Amino acid sequence: MLELANLSKHFGGVRAVDSLNLKIEPGQIFGLIGPNGSGKSTTVNLITGLLDVTHGSITLAGEEITRLPTHVRLSSGIARTFQNIRLFGQLTVWQNLWVAENARAQRERTNFFSRWMGGDRGARARITRALEFSGLADKADELAANLAFGEQRRLELARALAAEPKLLLLDEPAAGMNPEEIGALDDRIRQIRDSGITVLLIEHHMELIMAIADRIAVLNFGQKIAEGTPAEVQAHPAVREAYLGTAG
Amino acid sequence: MDGYLITILSNIGMVSFVALSAYILLLSGQISFGQQAYFGIGAYVAGIATVMWQWPLAGALLFGSLAAGAAAGLVGLATLRLSGIYFAMATLAFAEIMRIAAELFVYRRDIGGIESGPDGVDGFRDIRYFFANEFSPLETCLIVYALLATVLAILCIIERTRAGRMLRQIGEDPLLAEVHGINVMSVRMIAALAAGAVAGLGGGLYAHLMTYVEPKSFDIMLGVHALAYGLIGGLGTAFGPILGVLIDIGLLESTRIFHGYRMIVFGGLVAVLLIVRPRGLLDEVAVSRIRRALRRRRDAGD
Ligand SMILES: Nc1ncnc2c1ncn2[C@@H]1O[C@H](COP(=O)(O)OP(=O)(O)OP(=O)(O)O)[C@@H](O)[C@H]1O
Ligand SMILES: [Mg+2]
Numbered sequence: 001m002l003e004l005a006n007l008s009k010h011f012g013g014v015r016a017v018d019s020l021n022l023k024i025e026p027g028q029i030f031g032l033i034g035p036n037g038s039g040k041s042t043t044v045n046l047i048t049g050l051l052d053v054t055h056g057s058i059t060l061a062g063e064e065i066t067r068l069p070t071h072v073r074l075s076s077g078i079a080r081t082f083q084n085i086r087l088f089g090q091l092t093v094w095q096n097l098w099v100a101e102n103a104r105a106q107r108e109r110t111n112f113f114s115r116w117m118g119g120d121r122g123a124r125a126r127i128t129r130a131l132e133f134s135g136l137a138d139k140a141d142e143l144a145a146n147l148a149f150g151e152q153r154r155l156e157l158a159r160a161l162a163a164e165p166k167l168l169l170l171d172e173p174a175a176g177m178n179p180e181e182i183g184a185l186d187d188r189i190r191q192i193r194d195s196g197i198t199v200l201l202i203e204h205h206m207e208l209i210m211a212i213a214d215r216i217a218v219l220n221f222g223q224k225i226a227e228g229t230p231a232e233v234q235a236h237p238a239v240r241e242a243y244l245g246t247a248g
Numbered sequence: 249m250d251g252y253l254i255t256i257l258s259n260i261g262m263v264s265f266v267a268l269s270a271y272i273l274l275l276s277g278q279i280s281f282g283q284q285a286y287f288g289i290g291a292y293v294a295g296i297a298t299v300m301w302q303w304p305l306a307g308a309l310l311f312g313s314l315a316a317g318a319a320a321g322l323v324g325l326a327t328l329r330l331s332g333i334y335f336a337m338a339t340l341a342f343a344e345i346m347r348i349a350a351e352l353f354v355y356r357r358d359i360g361g362i363e364s365g366p367d368g369v370d371g372f373r374d375i376r377y378f379f380a381n382e383f384s385p386l387e388t389c390l391i392v393y394a395l396l397a398t399v400l401a402i403l404c405i406i407e408r409t410r411a412g413r414m415l416r417q418i419g420e421d422p423l424l425a426e427v428h429g430i431n432v433m434s435v436r437m438i439a440a441l442a443a444g445a446v447a448g449l450g451g452g453l454y455a456h457l458m459t460y461v462e463p464k465s466f467d468i469m470l471g472v473h474a475l476a477y478g479l480i481g482g483l484g485t486a487f488g489p490i491l492g493v494l495i496d497i498g499l500l501e502s503t504r505i506f507h508g509y510r511m512i513v514f515g516g517l518v519a520v521l522l523i524v525r526p527r528g529l530l531d532e533v534a535v536s537r538i539r540r541a542l543r544r545r546r547d548a549g550d
Contacts, residue, residue: 048427074429088420090532099417099428102410143533163428 001026001198002047002167007056009042009222016042018222019056024167024215029189029199031213031230033206035242039222040202041083044169047200048080049073061166077166081156081173083202089145093136093155096144097127100162127162133188134158150181157188167198174205182208210234218242254385256502258457260493261392265450266470267477267489268399272443274478276436277419278331281471282323282339285346286316286444288466290451292350292366295375295461299364300357305377305456309395312452313445319346320444321437328436331422343471350463371462375455392453399446403486415439476518482530491530 002024009017017039024030032040045051047058049070057066060076068076079100088096101123131137134154139147144155153173160168170189174182182205189212193199203209209216210230217227218239226236233239269283294312297303303311327338356365366372378388406412414435418425422432455461473496481492496514500506506513525531530538 050423050427069431070426071429071431074427080427086421086424088417088424090420091417095413098413099425102413102428 001028001061002200003059004043004047005057005059007043007046007058008054009039009046009051010054015222017046020219020222020224022217022224022227024198024200026198027193027196028214029193029201029212031209031216032200032202032219033204033209033216033233034219038219038242040219041171042222043219044080044171044200044202047169048078074163074165078169079160079163079165079167080169081153081160081171083171083175085149085152085156087144087152087156087159089143091144092141093131093144093147094127094140096155096159097130097162098123100159101127130158130162133161135184149176150178153177153181161192161197165197167200168192169200169202171202172204173201174203174208186212251385254389256497258385258389258392260497261389261396262450262454262457263473263477263497264396264490264493265399265453266447266474267481267493268403268486269443269447269450270471270474271478271483271486271489272403272415272439272446274475274483275415275419276439277422278328278436279336279475280339280443281336281468281475282341282343283443283447283474284466284468284470285323285343286320286447287451287454287470288346288350288461288463289316289319289444290448291455291461291466292353292372292451293448294452295372295455296355296365298377298456299359299372299375300355308377309449309452312455313449316448316451317441317445320447321441323444324437324440328433328440340468340471343466343468347463347466350466369463371460371465372455373460375459375461377456379459388457392457395449395453399449400486400490407486411435411438476514479528480518480521482525482528482534484527484530484532484535488528488530492528 002022004020004022007017007020007022008015020039020043022030032043034040042051046053049065049068053066057064059065060073060078063076065073065076088099091099128137131140134157136151136155136158139151144152147155153176157170157173160170173189174185177185186208189199189201201209201213213230215228216230216233218225218233218236220238220242225238225242226233228236266283266287269286270280273280273283290309290312292312293315294308297308297311298305323339323342327335327342330338350366351369353366354368356363356367359365362374364374383391407415414425414430417428418430418432418435426432451466454465477492477496478489479492480495481490482488495517500510500513521528
């Protein structure tokens with residue numbers, strides 16, 4: 001599904017991502033972990049095109065997308081959430097989903113009129129379904145900025161899903177959630193995978209990621225130090241060292 | 249109707265065009281201090297067209313508007329990649345360059361025994377189309393409002409389309425809009441072209457109603473006011489900037505209540521509103537409330 005080859009991003013002297021090689025198979029939940037500042041969010045920003053690659057390449061479903069502009073990448077099937085929640089705060093919950101729905105529609109629209117004037121009958125039903133899936137059905141008319149924290153996280157996820165991606169990038173979706181909410185998130189991410197969407201999950205919450213990831217890669221100082229099944233990664237000495245600062 | 253009132257109404261109408269022009273860019277999240285330049289370009293070009301080339305008014309206004317839109321497009325190529333304060337400064341710089349160019353611009357010809365045309369700092373006098381064709385002030389005022397109503401109607405329709413919603417999304421968070429598949433640069437470019445054309449149309453009307461224009465009519469004060477109108481009146485609807493113009497010209501300038509203190513009152517009003525209501529009186533929340541109330545009323549009426 002997604003392949004990163006020799007991917008690097010340097011900020012001046014900082015090698016935020018350093019010759020990273022990753023291969024994510026379709027239908028997987030792929031976990032990406034690492035200490036603070038190890039380059040996880042930067043990797044997501046490279047995949048979505050918000051940052052320019054220093055060198056290396058990104059291939060999505062066999063097509064190279066390294067230099068595609070951001071707005072085109074979504075049409076090729078990439079959606080994401082942000083580590084610091086990012087919503088259109090002055091739009092309603094419904095309108096926030098409409099944005100993503102619109103983006104999905106862009107993929108199929110070639111004619112000028114429907115592209116700019118809009119109007120799509122299927123959209124309403126799909127948005128309603130997305131609202132129900134995320135437990136936000138009764139909040140449709142609220143301004144996104146007025147939602148509670150947990151609801152904002154759910155809305156962000158719903159919005160990413162409304163774009164009907166092939167690949168979903170989740171940057172610390174559990175941050176700031178209570179155990180109950182994390183339990184619900186766990187279920188939701190599994191459901192997303194089972195519906196056929198490949199998930200790249202970045203998380204500091206180890207219990208969650210160890211429970212649901214099919215495969216995990218560990219970053220430290222922008223480099224991959226380990227990769228494997230959750231059990232393999234947990235047992236890996238380099239991982240223990242990176243996390244605990246001591247050789248295990 | 250009395251002459252003074254008609255003059256004020258005409259002024260409100262004409263200034264509304266440049267207020268709408270700034271508003272279109274504000275929606276896309278960009279603060280331009282340079283929309284007065286396109287008002288000026290529209291004024292000069294339309295004036296030249298009727299006076300020097302004897303074009304009919306409609307053609308002259310359209311041409312002035314297109315010329316201003318084209319100029320806005322060129323400036324947009326250079327400035328749209330900038331953001332925030334850099335965009336504001338760049339647009340101001342371009343507007344000042346154009347104003348200075350107008351001070352140097354001399355294009356004089358003998359038209360029916362009188363030497364006419366733009367004459368540098370002295371401006372462009374005797375744009376006498378309305379006078380020569382015996383339009384009354386009321387008629388010219390009606391022309392202004394007919395065109396303003398057309399522009400408003402088009403803007404209101406566009407705001408409800410996909411394109412209009414994209415514009416607001418970009419205004420709120422361009423990066424997030426980009427991630428959602430919106431080509432931010434191209435939408436902003438279209439907005440800049442449209443904003444230039446709207447200002448240019450107003451400028452063409454201004455030249456013909458005033459019968460003369462001079463470079464200093466299009467200085468930064470006009471641009472600052474144009475921005476302030478949207479910020480006072482509200483960014484929730486295209487009627488917002490018009491409300492801003494009404495408050496400033498209709499209330500502060502014309503009634504003379506605040507005679508001599510107008511700029512202080514106006515400046516204070518902007519400052520207070522920016523703090524208590526950063527998106528103006530008719531902001532998005534107010535507009536959606538009004539829409540809902542209207543809908544309820546209509547439903548109850550059925
Ligand atoms: N725009 C930027 N300019 C300069 N340096 C940056 C920029 N973005 C990230 N960095 C640096 O790159 C490194 C990796 O940052 P990144 O945000 O990818 O880490 P992360 O793994 O997501 O960390 P966290 O777990 O704290 O979210 C850090 O040293 C950070 O300071
Ligand atoms: Mg991060």
